[in-house]
Each structure stands twice: as C-alpha cells, then as structure tokens.
Amino acid sequence: MEELKRLVLNQENEEDQVVSLSLRPESLSDFVGQPDLVNGLKIAIAAAQKRGEQLEHTLFSGPPGLGKTSLAHIIANEMNSHIVITSGPAIKRTGDFMAILTNLSKGDVLFIDEIHRLDKKAEEFLYPAMEDFKVDFIVDRDTPYAKTINFPLKSFTLIGATTRSGLLTTPLRSRFGIFYHLEFYNETDLAYIVTTSARKLNVEIDADAAIAMARRARGTPRIVNRLLRRCRDYAQVNAQKNHIDLKVVDEAMRALRIDIHGLDELDRRLLAIIKTQYNGGPVGLEALAATLNEETDTIEDVIEPYLLKAGFLRRTSRGRELTSMATDLLK
Numbered sequence: 001m002e003e004l005k006r007l008v009l010n011q012e013n014e015e016d017q018v019v020s021l022s023l024r025p026e027s028l029s030d031f032v033g034q035p036d037l038v039n040g041l042k043i044a045i046a047a048a049q050k051r052g053e054q055l056e057h058t059l060f061s062g063p064p065g066l067g068k069t070s071l072a073h074i075i076a077n078e079m080n081s082h083i084v085i086t087s088g089p090a091i092k093r094t095g096d097f098m099a100i101l102t103n104l105s106k107g108d109v110l111f112i113d114e115i116h117r118l119d120k121k122a123e124e125f126l127y128p129a130m131e132d133f134k135v136d137f138i139v140d141r142d143t144p145y146a147k148t149i150n151f152p153l154k155s156f157t158l159i160g161a162t163t164r165s166g167l168l169t170t171p172l173r174s175r176f177g178i179f180y181h182l183e184f185y186n187e188t189d190l191a192y193i194v195t196t197s198a199r200k201l202n203v204e205i206d207a208d209a210a211i212a213m214a215r216r217a218r219g220t221p222r223i224v225n226r227l228l229r230r231c232r233d234y235a236q237v238n239a240q241k242n243h244i245d246l247k248v249v250d251e252a253m254r255a256l257r258i259d260i261h262g263l264d265e266l267d268r269r270l271l272a273i274i275k276t277q278y279n280g281g282p283v284g285l286e287a288l289a290a291t292l293n294e295e296t297d298t299i300e301d302v303i304e305p306y307l308l309k310a311g312f313l314r315r316t317s318r319g320r321e322l323t324s325m326a327t328d329l330l331k
C-alpha cells in the first residue's frame with residue numbers, strides 16, 4: 001500500500017496537468033456551480049458578440065483549483081478566439097511582454113495567471129494596453145535622445161486570475177470591466193463534477209461514493225478530480241475492479257490519510273502546531289510558516305482558505321487562532 005501511495009504521489013503533478021486538461025469543462029453549460037458568475041458571463045459574452053466586440057477585460061479571484069483557468073479557456077471557446085497563456089511571475093522583462101502583446105490578433109484572449117505577482121514595470125506597461133490598446137515603449141532610455149514610441153495593438157481581452165485580489169493595485173483592478181470572486185463549491189456540485197469526470201475516465205462510481213469524495217474535497221473541483229484518480233488507482237490495483245464504491249473510497253482515503261473533513265497531514269500539522277506550540281493562538285503568519293517549514297504564500301493561498309471556511313481556524317488582527325471545532329478535532 002505504501003508503494004502505491006508513493007507511486008501515486010510522485011505522479012501527481014504531471015498527471016494532474018494532463019488529466020486536468022481532459023477533465024476541463026469546455027463551455028459555460030458544462031461549468032458546474034457558481035451560478036451568478038455563469039449567468040453574468042453568459043450575458044456579457046452574448047452582449048459582446050451582438051456588438052461584434054471582444055469581451056471586456058475580466059478578473060477572476062479565488063483559491064486554487066476552483067476553475068479560473070478553465071473559465072479563461074471557456075471564454076476563448078465561446079468567443080471563437082485564440083487564447084495565449086502566461087503568468088505574472090513568467091513576465092520578467094517588458095521586452096517579453098511587448099512581444100506577447102504585439103503578437104495578439106484581434107479578439108484574442110490573453111490569460112495572465114497569478115496576475116498579482118506581475119512586476120511593477122510590467123504592470124504599468126499593461127495600463128495603456130488594457131485601456132487604449134496601445135503600448136508606450138521608451139527607446140534610448142536614460143539618454144538625452146530618449147523618446148516614447150506608441151505601438152498600436154489589436155483589441156484583445158485580458159483575463160487575469162489571482163488567488164489574492166487584495167494584493168492587486170487599485171489602478172490595475174480598476175481596469176477590469178468584469179470581476180468575479182469564485183466561491184468554494186458545495187457537496188452536490190462536487191458530487192456532480194466527480195460523477196461526470198468518472199464517466200470521462202471510463203470508471204464506474206456509486207452515488208454514495210461520489211458524495212463521500214465530494215465531502216473530502218475541500219470545496220474544490222481540482223481536489224475532487226484528484227481524489228477520483230486516487231480511488232480509481234486503488235480500485236484497479238487493490239480491489240481489481242473498475243468500479244468505485246464506498247469501501248474503495250474509505251480505504252483509499254485512509255491510505256492517503258485524508259480524514260472525513262478532507263483534512264490531510266499538512267492541515268492537521270498546522271492545527272496541531274498552533275495548539276501545542278502557540279497555545280491555540282493567536283500566532284502570526286511568519287512564525288507559523290517558520291515552525292511549519294512552509295512558505296507563507298502556501299499557507300495563505302493553499303492551506304488556510306479552506307480551514308477558515310470550514311471553521312477550524314479564525315483570523316484576527318493578532319494572528320491565527322484555533323476554533324473550538326479544531327480543538328475538538330485535535331483531542
């Protein structure tokens with residue numbers, strides 16, 4: 001069993017990417033949940049198409065795995081346009097950015113993931129591109145001959161995704177016409193997603209097994225799909241069948257040490273550290289990260305949002321605190 005677990009965890013990243021692509025919803029009607037967002041986007045897309053224009057620049061915020069990248073692909077599909085994908089940290093020089101922007105065709109979608117991590121200069125370069133579809137490029141900078149050259153761009157839609165909209169500067173945020181925050185998904189939506197994914201992966205799944213996975217998925221479609229793949233491995237290798245029932249889910253979750261709330265070892269370690277080393281809190285983020293030996297970003301972006309939402313953790317002005325629910329869990 002240990003071997004299976006190791007094998008499975010090692011494959012996670014690569015497999016995650018390949019399988020995610022095939023499981024990704026392709027149209028707004030395949031996109032489960034987030035009804036306000038879906039309805040709002042449907043109207044905005046239909047209106048843009050009616051006017052023969054590109055969609056307004058759109059910003060999606062929310063924890064990882066909730067569908068931001070999928071939505072960018074869906075918008076490009078629905079608008080019959082191409083999508084160019086980059087990310088904030090990948091744009092290191094304005095020259096690189098210039099090349100991306102000047103190569104866009106009319107109506108293209110430019111998707112910038114982790115847009116809150118865009119370098120300051122690149123961000124300023126983006127302002128006129130978003131507002132007037134032009135870029136200002138300074139030649140012979142730092143010489144008496146310095147001059148600004150204007151390059152016109154084709155009209156495009158910028159789609160930004162961020163796990164931390166609070167870190168976006170006001171000038172950047174105000175240049176997006178459409179802004180949606182993605183919420184964690186409920187169990188019914190996650191059970192529907194996992195059932196649809198199982199069909200795509202050609203594996204049978206019982207309704208109660210789908211719900212059991214949904215319950216442990218931390219409100220996140222990417223996680224429910226990952227649990228599905230782990231359960232499929234478990235069913236095929238240990239139970240010798242292509243059918244996921246409740247027993248398979250329970251055993252696979254036990255092997256992965258994921259509890260009934262969907263919490264894994266890292267979550268439990270974080271809660272246990274606050275309890276034992278900081279007397280239940282409050283504890284500051286930096287101190288917590290140092291004790292846990294994790295990046296502060298990982299805590300804020302990946303671990304903490306669900307612990308807060310599920311009611312295990314509380315954020316106060318003095319730091320993170322355990323709730324009574326967490327104290328009960330750790331007994």
Ligand code: ADP
Pocket residue numbers: 019020021023024025030031032033063064065066067068069070071161193221222223225
């Ligand atoms: P993000 O960009 O927010 O990190 P992704 O768009 O990459 O998230 O979503 C991760 C995976 O979760 C996708 O590949 C897709 O399989 C699944 N997914 C996300 N949102 C939905 C949804 N609303 N309906 C169905 N599947 C979804």
